[in-house]
Amino acid sequence: MTFTKLLTGAALMVAVAGSAHAEGKTIRMGTEGAYAPFNFVNDAGEIDGFERAVGDELCKRAKLTCTWVTNEWDSIIPNLTAGNYDTIIAGMSITAERDEVIDFTSEYFPPDPSAYVALAGADVSATKGTVAAQTATIQAGYVASSGATVVEFATPEETVAAVRNGEADAVLADHAFLNDIVKESGGELIFIGDEVALGGGVGMGVRESDTELKAMMNEAIASMKADGTLSALIAEWFDGRMVKY
Known part of the structure; x- marks a missing residue:
C-alpha cells in the first residue's frame, strides 16, 4: 500500500506504552x-x-x-x-x-505488484471501468490517472465487497493481499489484466x-x-x- 494524502482521524488504540529511542526501552x-x-x-x-x-x-x-x-x-x-x-x-x-x-x-x-481482481467472466475491459481502491493509496492514484473511474473505500475489505455487490467492476490492490481472497472465493473472483508495478x-x-x-x-x-x-x-x-x- 502507498500513501498519497495525509488525512486526520481518530486512532483505535489496542496498546499504549512510552516512547523509546534507546536500547531496553x-x-x-x-x-x-x-x-x-x-x-x-x-x-x-x-x-x-x-x-x-x-x-x-x-x-x-x-x-x-x-x-x-x-x-x-x-x-x-x-x-x-x-x-x-x-x-x-x-x-x-x-x-x-x-x-x-x-x-x-x-x-x-x-x-509487490498491484493486481486487478473482478468477478468471474469479466475481461480486461473491467480495468477501465469503475475500479475500487483503498483511500489514500497509490493504487487509488493510479486508477484515477489510468482513465478508469476510481471509487475509494476506507478499508481493503470494502474494496473487494464493492466488486462482489456490483459497485465496482474491479479492484486494484497489492497482489499479496488479493491472492488468498481469490483462492478462497471458489471461482467467484479472478485476476484480470496485467499487474502494475507501483511503489518500492x-x-x-x-x-x-x-x-x-x-x-x-x-x-x-x-x-x-x-x-x-x-x-x-x-x-x-x-x-x-x-x-x-
Whole structure:
C-alpha cells in the first residue's frame, strides 16, 4: 500500500506504552490490523500476521520491548508524527512522497505488484471501468490517472465487497493481499489484466527525528536478512514465496 494524502482521524488504540529511542526501552508499533497476511486481528483479538512476527523479532534483536497499536489507514502517518506510536509497520511501501513527511527503515519486504481482481467472466475491459481502491493509496492514484473511474473505500475489505455487490467492476490492490481472497472465493473472483508495478519495497515508518530508533531497526533488519530469518518468514506467510537477501 502507498500513501498519497495525509488525512486526520481518530486512532483505535489496542496498546499504549512510552516512547523509546534507546536500547531496553518500550516502543509502540503502529499497524492497520486489516491487511492480511501482512497484518490482521485474529479471533483472539490480537494483532497477528507477517508483520507481527517480523516486528516482534526486530524488537527482540534490538533489545526493545514492543507493544502494538492499531490505527485506521488514512490517518496512520499523521498519528505517527503526532506521537501516538513510534513506528508504522503496516504493509507500507516506501515512496518519495511519504519520505517527505516521515523516514523509513530499509525494506523488510520486496516490492509487490498491484493486481486487478473482478468477478468471474469479466475481461480486461473491467480495468477501465469503475475500479475500487483503498483511500489514500497509490493504487487509488493510479486508477484515477489510468482513465478508469476510481471509487475509494476506507478499508481493503470494502474494496473487494464493492466488486462482489456490483459497485465496482474491479479492484486494484497489492497482489499479496488479493491472492488468498481469490483462492478462497471458489471461482467467484479472478485476476484480470496485467499487474502494475507501483511503489518500492515495504519498510518501517519512523519519525524523521528518531534517527537512533531507525538505526537500531536497520541493524536488526540486516541481521534477519543475513541469517535467513526474514526469507523464512516471507515464505511462511506468503504461500512459499522465495525471497533471497
